[in-house]
Amino acid sequence: MLRYTWKRLLTGLLALFVLVCVTFFLVRLMPGSPFQRGAVSEQVVEAIEQEYGLDRPLTEQFAVYLGNLLRGDLGVSYEDPGTRVTDIIARTWPVTATLGILVLAAAILVGTALGILMAVSRRKAVREVISAGGMLAAGIPSFAAAILLLLVFSVRLKWFPASGLLSPAHYVLPVTALALYPTAVIARMTGNTLAAEMEKEYVLFARAKGLGTGRIIFTHALKNAWRPVLNYVGPASAYLLTGSFVVESIFTIPGMGREFVGSITNRDYTLIMGLTVFMGTVVILVNLITDLLGAYLDPASRRAYRRADR
Amino acid sequence: MRETVCQFIRKDRQAAAGCIILGVWILLAVLVPLFWPFSYSEQNAQIQNQSMSLVHWFGTDKFGRDLFARVWFGAGISLLIGMTSALLNGVIGILYGAVSGYLGRGTDLVMMRIADVVCSIPSMLYVILLTLVMGAGVKSMILGLCVAGWADMARITRGEIIRLKGTDFACAARMEGISPVRILFRHLLPNAAGPVLVNLIFLIPQGIFTEAFLSFLGVGIPAPAASLGTIIQEARSQMLLYPYQMVCPLLVLCVMMLALNMIGTALEKKVKA
Numbered sequence: 001m002l003r004y005t006w007k008r009l010l011t012g013l014l015a016l017f018v019l020v021c022v023t024f025f026l027v028r029l030m031p032g033s034p035f036q037r038g039a040v041s042e043q044v045v046e047a048i049e050q051e052y053g054l055d056r057p058l059t060e061q062f063a064v065y066l067g068n069l070l071r072g073d074l075g076v077s078y079e080d081p082g083t084r085v086t087d088i089i090a091r092t093w094p095v096t097a098t099l100g101i102l103v104l105a106a107a108i109l110v111g112t113a114l115g116i117l118m119a120v121s122r123r124k125a126v127r128e129v130i131s132a133g134g135m136l137a138a139g140i141p142s143f144a145a146a147i148l149l150l151l152v153f154s155v156r157l158k159w160f161p162a163s164g165l166l167s168p169a170h171y172v173l174p175v176t177a178l179a180l181y182p183t184a185v186i187a188r189m190t191g192n193t194l195a196a197e198m199e200k201e202y203v204l205f206a207r208a209k210g211l212g213t214g215r216i217i218f219t220h221a222l223k224n225a226w227r228p229v230l231n232y233v234g235p236a237s238a239y240l241l242t243g244s245f246v247v248e249s250i251f252t253i254p255g256m257g258r259e260f261v262g263s264i265t266n267r268d269y270t271l272i273m274g275l276t277v278f279m280g281t282v283v284i285l286v287n288l289i290t291d292l293l294g295a296y297l298d299p300a301s302r303r304a305y306r307r308a309d310r
Numbered sequence: 311m312r313e314t315v316c317q318f319i320r321k322d323r324q325a326a327a328g329c330i331i332l333g334v335w336i337l338l339a340v341l342v343p344l345f346w347p348f349s350y351s352e353q354n355a356q357i358q359n360q361s362m363s364l365v366h367w368f369g370t371d372k373f374g375r376d377l378f379a380r381v382w383f384g385a386g387i388s389l390l391i392g393m394t395s396a397l398l399n400g401v402i403g404i405l406y407g408a409v410s411g412y413l414g415r416g417t418d419l420v421m422m423r424i425a426d427v428v429c430s431i432p433s434m435l436y437v438i439l440l441t442l443v444m445g446a447g448v449k450s451m452i453l454g455l456c457v458a459g460w461a462d463m464a465r466i467t468r469g470e471i472i473r474l475k476g477t478d479f480a481c482a483a484r485m486e487g488i489s490p491v492r493i494l495f496r497h498l499l500p501n502a503a504g505p506v507l508v509n510l511i512f513l514i515p516q517g518i519f520t521e522a523f524l525s526f527l528g529v530g531i532p533a534p535a536a537s538l539g540t541i542i543q544e545a546r547s548q549m550l551l552y553p554y555q556m557v558c559p560l561l562v563l564c565v566m567m568l569a570l571n572m573i574g575t576a577l578e579k580k581v582k583a
Contacts, residue, residue: 011423015430022431026439135575139567141519143526144542144560151553238432246526261527264438272442276435283432 115190403463
């Protein structure tokens, strides 16, 4: 376990470094100067570039950037020099994180429940409806779901407010829009693995002992069927972060996704870079934590880091 | 092989439905831009924001462009991006995973760690940065999708190859003195076709989804060309007045994704059984 932890940590750090490199050099490769606009003269642009250190050699800039990163300094926004990128993150991250956690919780709860229902229901109709619904939910892109929900439930029916995050009712539509896809994935996973678990001998034995189906599922089978769901939390967090780009701009939620979309349209390079590095780091961390947790719970998965020579 | 494909489609209703819908969608995406009386980019101030009619089946948008022509042109672009990126990712991933799994030992270790690193950064971020660097367009979109998309495929292929490497027939082939390359491509890979194919099919909707998503954000396909994502994005500013402008491309996109997912799921079930 210790060796696995070290190796996994090392991969995580390497991924972080690659993320920073890729972001830095790609942003520097972007055509045009971020300060070139309208009738600004050549001299002014050069002066500003000098001020920001953009005239120095690329390697030197990179070293400076790395040094600043290590001190937790992501620079100032080019668009709005009064604001630090870290301030923007501090302001927007809680909003996006709350939304993400709510979505994840909803997806896990509903998805697991539907999965159990799909695995144990004796009625064919129930199973068919859940699996068809799952395919439908997985086929709708998050932005499409968000727009349709907005059109139907807040414009036509006026059940829920359309923008902002002032009351719990404001959360309903964005959370639903984002949760559809992960819920469908989790339901399918739990359904499949649980159905396989229910065929195994230990379940048969528990039955012979006289345990009820509910007891068998919740104390025995679900524990084993839950592993793939844990593995899915990493990719799900990546999905949620990128999903927040559109859902936040559709529902006008003042979160990180909307900030990122804004930084792209404004070509605000420091902000793009800072937010990319931050979001990438979050996803890498979530992946790291779920992998370590998975390895702790299931020794067999540590084998992934051993050599495959036979 | 051809016979089993036909049999599979005939037996599985879900796969059949998916294939038929996908076929109709591809046909429409090819034929509508060729034979439809209106072009996807021609603007006409006289017919702005018309609702659905017999002349303009999906109505017209705010510049008076025929939406039926635009939607199917866009569906074509979306399908093109999805299929090309899936194919490229498939080829790269299969080769990478096969080599890694077959060589084993240190090579495998290094190659899989590289794949892990590539994989652990959300791919959407690469794609956005790349489209910003190279300028928006079909090419940069496909390239962006290929930066990270192959890693999952590589992992699956590697797992299969490692499993097959230990089988008796692989051992027998080695004892016969057949070259490793031939063993890999003639004996091992065909046996790994099932799971690999399933993953390949699922890569298509993923690519389409990413493209629509980015076009919706405004960093995808530039005007006057259109993909389903851009058409939806353009309709957003007046979605309360003319919801049909948004609903039509949305439905076309959703049905396309659904058909691909249906084929994929049916194939997955078949491979597992």
